[in-house]
Amino acid sequence: MFLPGPWWNTLTYALNAPRLPAEGARVKVPVGRGVRVGFVARQKIGAPTDREIKPILEVLDENSALGDELWGLADWIGRTFLCGMGEALQLVCPTLLLRGETFSPCLPDRQPRKSFQEIPFYHPLDETRFEYYRERLLAGGRVLLLFSEVETAAAFFGKLPIVVKEEALLWPSSGGKKQWEAWKRVASGKARVVVGPAGAVFAPLPFDEIVVDDESNPAYIFQKTPKISARSLAGRRAFSLRARLILGGWMPSAKTYLRSRPECPVRLPSGGFVLVDLKSALKVEARGVNGKLPLTSSLMDRTRAALDAGRHVLWFLDRKGYAGEVYCSDCGESLSCSRCGSIMRVEAARVRETMELRCVRCGLRKTLPFQCPTCRGTLLLGKRPGLEALFSLASRYFAERVVLFEAKGKPVKPSVILGTRGLLPLCDTLDVGLAAWLDLDAEARKVEYGARFQAFSMVWESYWRGIGANGRTVLVQTRRPGFGWQNTFRLGWSHFWKGELRERKSLALPPYGFLVQLDLPAGGRASERDDLVCLLERAGIPVMDAGNGPLWVAAKSTDRLAAVLAPRFEIKNSRQGFPVVTVWSE
DNA sequence: CCACCAGAGCTC
């Protein structure tokens, strides 16, 4: 039996009943002090144990609660992404199914298609792609349609022709009761078409066709562990169902490009793209903050011109708050979080017009101190000015036409709108004449090997997104203009991927290999870290250890690593907590 | 005197 949770091993229980429940059926069993719901595993022949075997308290299902196909998907997730069946089940199942809610599945039969087939469909204009998807839905069959954003899914669903809508379902973005109702409705065959965000990839229907729009968007990666992309899961489902997989978007992901080498169908018009050297930035400083703000004369001129033409301007900067860091001018020490030790940034307090500190990692809020907590120095200065500092500065030039983006409400008059990549959806509804990336080098540094792709795709999207694309200009400020990948913007993503993949291949990075991130449980002994490193190295697996932060392992396949980690994830090790394993594969 | 809560303890 598998227990939903961080554990990898199966547990053995005694059954006092004439008939064995099917693989995947749920049972109630005593675990630790309490009673929990588990899933029946494939029978192991004569599992000998030296300890007393506890009884199964209740059998909840006669048949598999998930169905064979989704059960197989969970099994594949557990093996491929080093999370074990327990966490895979938590990801695949609706929460109420895990709690033991009763239901009787009646999954519809399906005439299997002959073979798996992958169709790339890349076009920068939403309407062109969406029209194609609508045609696919009208053609009949069971179709799953995934979108990278909830809003896009809802909008697409809203505009479906009545005939399709009647047999379609919009998958809820929230869990709980709504998700459970959707699950039951789909499982009982009351919908032929499922439209939704990433979570809809677990809709319990044997689809004939699976469409993934915007397939390279990292928004498909689930927030909770295991951090897997719904796109990978869609691909796996299509493969095991022998369904048709349609991959659409602005541009392909590394994996898809590598497999089918599609050609970029469009280029940026020559006037539509401007590359600016950030080294020529104006020497403007915000009060109390050290460091230049990335404003060049080229940016200012074009912004003014776009506003005069009655159009909106987007300024992208991936730094929230007023300053990214605060340091003491006497001792040089930076203020750090008392809870997790990360650096604190300065941002506007939610009450009154004051500033407060906020931890970039754990989100802890604190009031801004008057003196340095280390040396009692009285001059605290900000480093790396962010959007709020930019706002007060830009207001000097463009007065009330500058807006700091908030999710709600949109400016009516032509404005300079400041924000992070979250501004991109504004292109759908506003006439954007200029999209400016103030400091492209600083964008998307989270996953190092994916940083260039992130940056490229966002800039690419900022040109094409929305109906006002005609005549829009994209301006990119960088410290390295004219070198390497920045030049591929004009030529399109085929050129970008060719260069990028050549480099990743030489380093055996994804999609050519796996990169595994191991975050150790907080509060563990330091020796535990050494033990794990030692264990891996003895098994011939080299580990990158920076001393703090996660451990990294690069591997061609995850099999060997899985074998080494498995004993660490047995239920008896629960007391010391478990490392969080994240597999980067594309 | 017991309802309620936070923290400890446990895991085939």
Add this chain to the structure above:
DNA sequence: AGCTCTGGTGGC
């Protein structure tokens, strides 16, 4: 990660 047990608090 849940689940239950425990022991302290507080409401009346």
